[in-house]
Amino acid sequence: MSEATTGTMSGAAAPAAAPASRTPILEVRDLRVQFKTPLGTVNAVDGVSYELYEDEIVAVVGESGCGKSATQLAVMQLLQSPPGRIAGGEVVFEGQDLLKFKKNGPEMRKVRGGQIAMIFQEPINSLNPVLTIGDQLVEAYELHCGLKGQTDKQVAIDLLKMVGIPAAEKRVNDYPHQFSGGMCQRVMIAMGLSCSPRILIADEPTTALDVTTQAQMLELMKNLVREMHASLVIVTHNLGVVARYVERIYVMYAGRVVESGSTKDIFGNPRHPYTLGLLKSVPRLDEVQGSRLIPIEGMPPNLIDMPGTCAFLPRCPYAVEQCRTEPWPELTCVGEGHCARCYVNVEERRS
Amino acid sequence: MRFAAQRDPLVVAAPQHMSTRQVAVHLLLRKGLFMFGAVVITLMILMAIFAPLLAPYDPNAVDMQNSLAKPSAQHLLGTDNLGRDTLSRLIYGARTSLIVGLAAVAAAVILGGILGTVAGFLGGIVQAVIMRIVDMLMSIPMLLLALTLAAVLGGGLKNVVIAISVSMIPPFARLMAAQTITIKERDFVSAQRSMGAPKWRTMVGTVMPNAYPAVLVFGTMQIGAAILGEAGLSYLGIGIQAPTAAWGAMVSLGFPYLVQYPLLSIVPGVAVMLVVFAFNMVGDGLRDVLDPRLRGTS
Incomplete structure (x- = not known):
């Protein structure tokens, strides 16, 4: 393209100034x-x-x-x-x-x-x-x-x-x-x-x-x-x-925000299994050659009669007992401006 | 290198095109029936404009000595029961027919178009009220409605135009409402709404221009119907008042002499038929050109 559209492009997004300020x-x-x-x-x-x-x-x-x-x-x-x-x-x-x-x-x-x-x-x-x-x-x-x-x-x-x-x-x-x-x-x-x-x-x-x-x-x-x-x-x-x-990303699922945070947080440290699923289904350059993309199994829930529990539960590979018995958790912040709606610490479970 | 620079993909995308209008004209010229219709209508318009120059006699000049004369060198199409020259009356009659046809349809397009657009665009109760009234009017046969109106208002050119246009409002309103309902669901209407455009602006600036092909086609055909309607009213004696020349009245005038001297009714009758046919063919041709799905076929 012409220089007009490439002029100010500087690789990554602008410095992540703390949004709160x-x-x-x-x-x-x-x-x-x-x-x-x-x-x-x-x-x-x-x-x-x-x-x-x-x-x-x-x-x-x-x-x-x-x-x-x-x-x-x-x-x-x-x-x-x-x-x-x-x-x-x-x-x-x-x-x-x-x-x-x-x-x-x-x-x-x-x-x-x-x-x-x-x-x-x-x-x-x-x-x-x-x-x-x-x-x-x-x-x-x-x-x-x-x-x-x-x-x-x-x-x-x-x-x-x-x-x-x-x-x-x-x-x-x-x-x-x-x-x-x-x-x-x-x-x-x-x-x-x-x-x-x-x-x-x-x-x-x-x-x-x-x-x-x-x-x-x-x-x-x-x-x-x-x-x-x-x-x-x-x-x-x-x-x-x-x-x-x-600079920031809101991940939505079934009519709610399930995770929000800076682009760095979402990509580097996703805290919701759905975000993780989305990331895994996108091809990456740094991937091992020949590895497959992993789709998220199943379908989004029917929004007419939603269960009281987490809407992602049926598709979630990380679900624990708490997810089945307790209602969908509130959006809780796990770091500076990084919030997720999940009981499980996906980071720990993955390792 | 210079060559490569010239071949910017976006510049190449700019077509060396004929304008849309040129394409349409090009397509129309290839259609025989459309051309026939267009020629007939053009001749009729010229005839109406230059009637005083073209007519060999005063259309209202009575010559009792020479009534019901057969066609001759003096009177190319003969004379009527009062000895008036049929050709001259035919030429002047074109004026009446054309004025009624164009004026009635124009009025019906404007009123019906506004009613239909408003009904279709606003929907809900407004649509229900307008369309039910239109349906009511539509349940009365067009000629009967025009007849009733003409009887109430009295004869004369202006009242004939009013009567015919009122009876033509329902079909235009329904056409426009149907068009509006499909157009308002299109993305560019919501895009315009997202720019903060008020409703009237969308109706006038977006809905109406998009509906215009359908209205143009239908309107052209309705001109023929309006001319026929005027002829019908005049034939029944509540249209154009004597002695003004009108084709319908001329047909009616020849009625008592149908066996003895059929030409008197046949000449204006053929004229009406020809003109109605011409308007229909032009309408057909326009539809074929304006409807991209039919373009290139037939």
Whole structure:
């Protein structure tokens, strides 16, 4: 790629400044999301809490259906309702509880796209096929920043240049179907960042893209977010892809956070069997040649009738008697900013 | 090395394309029936615009001496029972038909489109109320509804347009509601919502442009139906009032002389048929071009 996207890349993520010393820009507390289905109520997000600090890049990791996207949609109040419903909790952004705002009220609309932007999994489907790239690119800018004497075309061209699309002057007049998936995602990133939001939420931003583009996209997002002093939340199911870009990781399972910590802690010293399983299922360069990836056996639990015990129990190779008789443990911290929801000390059991 | 630098993958991806519009026009020109329809409609429009120049006689000039004349050099299509030149009346009648067809459909598209978009997009109680009213209107046959309205409002061009457009609102509203419901589930609508766009903006800026191909196709075909509707109303005597030339009224006028002098009804009848057929063919052609799944077939 061009030097524009490689400029500030410095190998590992930025120095892990002790998060406690910074002020959280977004604090989610005990968030609950339910989906009403004919078979019963699905507790898609069941008491999730997390913080996001200024200038921080965080990943939310987990399998499909573990509530990671639902959490982010709830933060933006974008859940399809019915059947979705925010059943409780707080989303404190810059001192205000976003959940107190009316879903489509002007305050919430100002936050959406203006202060918290979101980009989605399928970039091609996220663009309106009948409008030119230029026309839709400026929409968020127009809504939140207003065109201050600039023409919308100039704004669009600048935005396209920002995300490294060549021949931007020509390409503004193209339609989405004339763009590749990676370029569409660049457009979405440009759109999301057009008004310098405080937070960018990227919901599986690389899933629909091929592997070579994935790295470019993450690199681009990281660099732009750094430049704008925004925070970035990357939702993904691929721990490997995000490892070098994020500072902290939240691992979710069955609608709850099962482990959280700095990237170093999660990779070097995972404390929850699920995290361990995720790590083992990602190929590594330092692995013995010919060794196999170890999948996590079984399926995530049915979220309609959850057992009172640990939701990972049926799939857990480390389970002890305590896991079967006692309820799912609370998130307990085992180190500086490193918390896990498990009775077992996985570290000890492994050795 | 310089060559390699030029071949940036992203630049290569930029196609040396024909614009979408050029492709559509190119495809349309290859369709015989579409071209036939387009030519007929163009001729009709020209005829309507230049009626005073084209018509050999004043369409309302009565010449009792010369009533029901057979086609001749003086009167190419003969004269009617009052001795008025049929060709001149046909040419002026094109104006009436075209005005009614375009105006009625335009009004129905706007009103039906807004109702359908709002109903489909907001859903819930709003949708239920709007769509049930539309269903009620739809249960009355179109011509009967127009007939009732025309009878209440009285004849005349304006009232005929109102009557026909009101009777055409339900199908447009249903089409638009159905389109809106599918479009609003697409990702770019939630993406737009995530940017903080208000609902009306999504409706006008996103839903409507995406629904336009379907509405354009259906609207074109409905122009034919509206012209037919006007002819029907005029034929029944509650449409365009005499002596204004209108094709439906001309058919009706020839009715008493059907055995003796059938040409009087046949000429305007064929004109109506031709124009309705032309609008249908153009609509068909547009559908084929605008629907990517049918593109390239047939």
